[in-house]
Amino acid sequence: MKRRELLAALAAGAMTQVSTGQAQESPAKYTNEIALPKPKVSGTVSLEDAIQRRRSVRRFRSDPLPVETIGQLLWAGQGITSPDGKRAAPSAGALYALELYMVTAAEVMHYVPQGHRAQTRATPDMRPRLQALALGQASVGAAPALIVVAADPGRLTQRYGARASVYSDLEAGHAAQNLLLQAVALGLVAVPVGAVDGPQAAQALGLPSGQSVVYVIPVGLPV
Numbered sequence: 001m002k003r004r005e006l007l008a009a010l011a012a013g014a015m016t017q018v019s020t021g022q023a024q025e026s027p028a029k030y031t032n033e034i035a036l037p038k039p040k041v042s043g044t045v046s047l048e049d050a051i052q053r054r055r056s057v058r059r060f061r062s063d064p065l066p067v068e069t070i071g072q073l074l075w076a077g078q079g080i081t082s083p084d085g086k087r088a089a090p091s092a093g094a095l096y097a098l099e100l101y102m103v104t105a106a107e108v109m110h111y112v113p114q115g116h117r118a119q120t121r122a123t124p125d126m127r128p129r130l131q132a133l134a135l136g137q138a139s140v141g142a143a144p145a146l147i148v149v150a151a152d153p154g155r156l157t158q159r160y161g162a163r164a165s166v167y168s169d170l171e172a173g174h175a176a177q178n179l180l181l182q183a184v185a186l187g188l189v190a191v192p193v194g195a196v197d198g199p200q201a202a203q204a205l206g207l208p209s210g211q212s213v214v215y216v217i218p219v220g221l222p223v
């Protein structure tokens, strides 16, 4: 689908994004766990420079991302940055409604902020399926890695009632912006894709019940 057609489809309501999805009853099991390399807390690109340079870019080189880069991106989104467990992105009531996943050609990773770890499982290439669930957007199929931002608004309903899904979407926006700026600082390019069928994508990835995909962020080296 061309970009103009995509925008027309969105305007016509082809994609109704809902935050409260039903992922499948029995979530996919991870078979391995890895400790991610310690994240860097200083770099060579200033925050101002990263803000100035951030652009949505939809074409990528096919080079896979090294594990240091994957770990750094996940840390920027949801890493623990304080001894009391608080994280890189703000969270309503510090209830942490988000889960981050990294999808590559060969595996799905689930980020575990505690201990900066990832649960992994080998999979067939999930990118074409996610591309189909994102109105066929080429960026989703083309990137060497997709960061999936999923939210479970149910974690917020007891405290925030009807505001829960708004708050979990806002939290996803905060985490996504961190990820996008971190990508710039690492010399990568990315685009936040919101036009994705969140419940279906959650199902395709075998996410636990209650989680829905809010954003898919294709990321890679620039062409």
Ligand SMILES: Cc1cc2nc3c(=O)[nH]c(=O)nc-3n(C[C@H](O)[C@H](O)[C@H](O)COP(=O)(O)O)c2cc1C
Residues within 6 Å of the ligand: 054, 055, 056, 057, 058, 137, 139, 191, 192, 193, 194, 195, 196
């Ligand atoms: C909520 C949201 C949803 C978006 N969804 C998509 C999308 O589905 N596909 C896409 O290519 N870009 C998407 N974008 C990126 C916008 O197209 C992009 O931010 C806008 O064109 C401005 O360009 P810039 O990001 O380079 O500043 C989305 C951005 C936001 C904030």
